[in-house]
Amino acid sequence: MHPLLPRVRTTDRSRLAAGLLATALVLGATTAAGAAAQPGAAAVPVITIAPTTTGTSLTAGSAGLSFEASDLALSSFTSGNLAAYLKTLGTSVLRIGGNTVDQTFWTSTGEAPPSWSTATITPAGLTALGTLAKASGWKVILGVNLKHDDPARAADEAAHAVSALGASLQAVEIGNEPDLYPQYANNTGQFLTDFTANVNAIKKAAPSVAIVGTDAAGSPGGAFQNAFIANQAALAHPSVSELTSHVYPLTSSTCGGSPTIADLLGTGVRDAETGVAQSAAAQAARLGLPAVMDEGNSVVCEGQQGVSDVFAAALWEIDEQLDLARGGVAGDYMHGTVIQCDAPKPLFMYYTPLCAPTAADAAAGRLAAQPEYYGLAAVHQVGTGNFLGLDNPAYATLRAYAVRHPDGTMTVVLDNVQDPAANAATTVQLDLGSSFTSGRRVDLTAGGLTATGGITLGGQSVQSDGSLPAPAATPVAVNGATVTVAVPAGSAAILTFGGGGPTASTTFVGGPSGKCLSVTGGSTAGGATADIYTCDGSGSQNWTPGANSTLVGRLSGKCLEVTGSSTANYAGVDIGACTGAANQQWTVTPNGTVVGTQSGKCLSVTGASTANGALADIYTCNGSASEQWAER
Known part of the structure; x- marks a missing residue:
């Protein structure tokens, strides 16, 4: 049985009884936050980091967000x-779903909404979503209504989403927590029939779109998910590209x-x-x-007010994100809202990473970072790489993770x-498993x-415009x-170790702009262009600095290079897999x-x-200010 209480719809609270018993059993275990220190001196615990990986990774898409x-x-x-x-959180996945995916009505023809609908989604809304996705560099998973089953309508929404979002649309998700729908209670077969009908309709209208599911509220190992997996395994190829579920x-x-x-x-x-x-x-x-x-x-x-909306939630966020990623979960998307802070439930959620301080702010979309957002920012600060195995005898109160980056550096997180x-x-004491000098x-x-x-990360606070100044190390x-x-x-400490001073990560700040050399949209894809952007510590x-005079992006693990090995003025600059080729070699001179x-x-x-x-380019060196870069 699932050791955690699954996500439960606010309209189905009678279903909680069995789950509360499971929760009570969970909470009977040791707790950490309120335990006082034991008297007497004790030996310093030794956390031993293995030189071998766990086979799991922390990626740019590991920590995402979910909205209604x-x-x-x-x-x-x-x-x-x-x-x-x-x-500010890099590039990840924005999932649109939640309880209201089954309470909203899609129309591309201006139809009047049915009585059960609480909001109407139109092509204009998808166009605006596409603009948001392109501005942020994030991908989108878009949920369509299944509870009020209408495959043709779902297919029409999917087709419009492909048109509006283009490459920003990662997938379409059919329904939300269908294992809690009354029509599928003790009738998983009907769900499989309806799900397949929606898949077929969507694929006919938008052949290129990926589908994800089941988006179940219950245990990943439960009967509902097992029935779905058995159904998918019988197909020549699964109809879904990701197996999704929820956890709270x-x-x-x-x-x-x-x-x-x-x-x-x-x-x-x-x-x-972890389980x-x-x-x-x-x-x-x-x-x-x-x-x-x-969703989770x-x-x-x-x-819960006083639990979900305080700094403790940021420390939990770090531990939960890294624990799930190390356990093999490819994405963990925190659910939240954009409405006014502390508005009435159920539209407001105390756990939200963002909310609007006032009604006027909510109307204008002026959001403010909540404690949990800082936990997500801290995870982004870790960077991408492969998890290393470790032994942590202080685990009950000090959570530890180690990530080895593509450039050979290693980050250890102590929470x-x-x-x-x-x-x-x-x-x-950290036994690092390798020798480091910085x-x-x-x-x-x-x-x-x-x-x-x-709350501060490296002495910096998230600004009202959504930016985070580069954390001080x-x-x-x-x-x-x-x-x-x-x-x-x-508190949490993020420690990064390298082979020496020259191999520590650095930023290049442009002379006239005061902005950082970056990768457009925070992309990690080969060929992504280099540009300048307000320094935010991402x-x-x-x-x-890597081997053969290369400059390796910490997020991507790819090398800064001149596009197409061109030597012409105005030739573009992008990132590509590190080969040590001449177009990837750079000299940082004393004159900047x-x-x-x-x-x-x-x-x-x-x-x-x-x-x-x-955009960044190359040009004949002439001493101009746009060719000056300061390392920080």
């Missing part, structure tokens, strides 16, 4: 600053629970989440597909989930687990394979220029522009 389908009917959803908040570890008081911060940060929840990740990955592997938790958060039934009101810092550290901190403000002394680190209770703005080895020309900005998104 009804949000598409709000002009503020796409006209405000959401795109900037998305871009605790239950709010709205639905009969009584969650606490100690519960959220305790080992009971953590162990259950869910492993189960989801194993089930998806039966079909040769990735497992995705495309801390507490089901719109969250101290203890309450700082009752606990001192935890000191551990290190740097970025901390996520706040005034306590219940803080709702004053402090040096970590390391010369070999061990280092001793102290992490204050109620991985796409971090470059590491970056000179291409093959061309002998300077890295520049087209037209000496200072605008966000202005």
Whole structure:
């Protein structure tokens, strides 16, 4: 049985009884956040990192977001600053679904909505969604209504989505938590029939679109998901490209629970989440597909005030994202909203990463970062790479992860989930598994687990425009394979180790613009163009000197190169798989220029522009300001 309480629709609260028993069993396990430090000296725990990988990865698409389908009917959803908040988190997946996917009505012909509809979605809404996706660089999974089954209407919406979103449309999702629909209770066969009818209609109208499912609320290993997997396995090829489900570890008081911060940060929840990740990955592997938790958060039934909306949720977010990714889950999308903060449930969710401070802000789409958003920003700060195995004897109170990046550097995350009101810092020794000569550290901190403000990542706060200034890193002394680190209770430390000073990641800040050399849209794809953008500390703005005088993107693991090996003035600059070719070789000179080895020309900005998104190119070195770059 699923060790976590599955996502439950607010209209089906009678279904909670069995789940609450499971939750009670989970919460009977050890909790961490409220435990006081034990008296007496103790040996420093040693966290041992293995040189071998776990076979799982942290990718640019690991940490995503999920919103309600009804949000598409709000002009503020796409006209405000959401795109900037998305871009600050890099490039990932924006899933549109939730309970309201079955309460919204799609029409491309101006029909009057039926009585059950709470919002109407039109082609104009999809066009605006496409604009948001392109501005942020995020992909979209779009949910269509299944509860009010109408395959032709779903197909029409999918076809319009392909037209409006183009390459930004990752997939279409059919329904939301169909295992909770009354018509499918004890009738999984009817679901499979209806699902197949929708797939066939969508594929006929939009042959290129991918389908994901089942989007179940229940256990990844439950009967509903097993029936679906058996059905898909009998096909020549699965009709879905991802196996999706939901996960929420605790239950709010709205639905009969009584969650606490100690519960959220305790080992009971953590162990259950690990089990869910492993189960989801194993089930998806039966079909040769990735497992995705495309909706989830801390507490089901719109969250718990004082638990889901405080700094403790940011520490939980780091642990949950990294735990699921290390367990083999390809994507974990946090559900949220864009309406006014602290509005009535069920449209407002206390766990939301973003919300609007006032009614006027909500109308204008002016969002503000909530504590959980900082947890997502911290995960983005880790960068991409392969998880390394480790042994952590301090696991109950200090969660640890190690990620090896394509450039050979390694990031270790130490997440101290203890309450700082009752606990001192935890000191551990890291056995790094390899020898390093340089290190740097970025901390996520706040005034306590219940803080709702004053949260900083590397000393920086998310700005009202959605940007996050580059977090400040402090040096970590390391010369070999061990280092001793102290992490204050109620904080997280992100430590990155390299082979020496020159191999530490750096940013290149343009002279006249004050903006960072970046990759357009935060893309990690080969051929993605290089540009300049407001420095926000994102991985796409971090470059590491690699072998053969290359500059390796921290987020992508790909090398900065001159497009097509051109040596002409105005030749473009992009990223590509590192080959050590001459067009990927650069010299960073003492006078602040970056000179291409093959061309002998300077890295520049087209037209000496200072605008966000202005493309990088090469040009004959002439001492102009647009050829000046400062490393920071």
